[in-house]
Amino acid sequence: MTEYKEEAALLHEKTSVAPDLRIVLVETSHPGNIGSAARAMKVMGLERLILVRPQRFPDPQATALASGAEDLLERAEIHDDLSTAVADCQRVYGTTARDRHIAWPQLEARPAAAQIVALGAHAPVAILFGNERAGLSNDELDLCQCLIQIPTAEVYRSLNLAQAVQILAYELLLAQRAAVFPSSPGVSEAAAPRAAMEGFYGHLRRVLRQAGFLQAPREAHMMRRLRRLFDRAQPDLNEVYILRGILTEVERWAGQVDKQDEHRL
The missing domain is CATH 1.10.8.590 (Helicase, Ruva Protein; domain 3)
Incomplete structure (x- = not known):
């Protein structure tokens, strides 16, 4: 029995993504997207869900679509202010589907995931997902040091919120399993929160x-x-x-x- 527990603990350590990686959903309008995002997180080893000003939560639709990830909903942290939610993070990434007037450092999902896993092994990191209709506002993006874009076809670039969470969670799991720990160019372990x-x-x-x-x-x-x-x-x-x-x-x-x-x- 002891050997089984040790093996299970080791397996969890190998497959669990960065222990202090936060998925932050900002002003989510549909509770079903919260539940679907929680499910996407759990199957990829992510456990910390933060909700900022959700329009409807808790809600039966969130619970129904979580489908096995209800524990993530129960532990979800709810904040009225985004800056409070990421106050102790050393690095904040924002997801976006459109180009911005002022250039932020920007990565596609796969290289971003490798960088996040490397940094998240020893520092708090947050990934922000904006409102379904408008995404992240400029004021919200001001809290980010890097933007993440998920490559899509040019014809139609709109992803559902839960789909975007699923793709990023998948890339994070791949980065963790491959033990891709680059030197994180431009990222300091001692960066101010x-x-x-x-x-x-x-x-x-x-x-x-x-x-x-x-x-x-x-x-x-x-x-x-x-x-x-x-x-x-x-x-x-x-x-x-x-x-x-x-x-x-x-x-x-x-x-x-x-x-x-x-x-x-």
């Missing part, structure tokens, strides 16, 4: 507004470009603290300059 990066971006926005650098109507566009720049750099937590320290000193200096001007008046 998203909560720290979002704190930095908020601080940067405030200082740049005060300096007059960020002005409507191009503020959102410029901040998006700055996000891409710093996301490519992959700063670790100490480096984020340094950057925020610089911003704090700039704010302090600006305050002293303002007081000197007031004194002259």
Whole structure:
């Protein structure tokens, strides 16, 4: 019996995809897609499902289409805010079927899966799937460092949400079984979590507004470009603290300059 348990544990370890890999469904409108996504995850060894503002959940249709993956639905984490759901992740991938005005780093499903499995072995990773009708918004994509596209025929490129989850889950399982652990170019094991990066971006926005650098109507566009720049750099937590320290000193200096001007008046 002991040998059987050890063998079963070893088999689970070999076939289970990254232990802290999160599948995040954002504003899913149809509960059946949640259930079908849970089933797709379970048959490929994925276990952590996160739902952000689902329109109908829990729901009998989700349970019916889960078909054996009801335990994933029971353990699903529900959040009102996407940034909270991925706050401790070191890398966030967003799925998209269309090109974007501002270029994000982008991979097709297979190379993305190899990179995700490699990183997910030692760091929290999230894959975002957007609303069935509109996909991920630009604000939601701002939380991502890389986009994933699933190759399709040019004639018709629309995939059902659960189909997209199934394809990515399958590619992740293949990457795990093949023990494809590349050096993850551009990915640092010590990269700062998203909560720290979002704190930095908020601080940067405030200082740049005060300096007059960020002005409507191009503020959102410029901040998006700055996000891409710093996301490519992959700063670790100490480096984020340094950057925020610089911003704090700039704010302090600006305050002293303002007081000197007031004194002259």
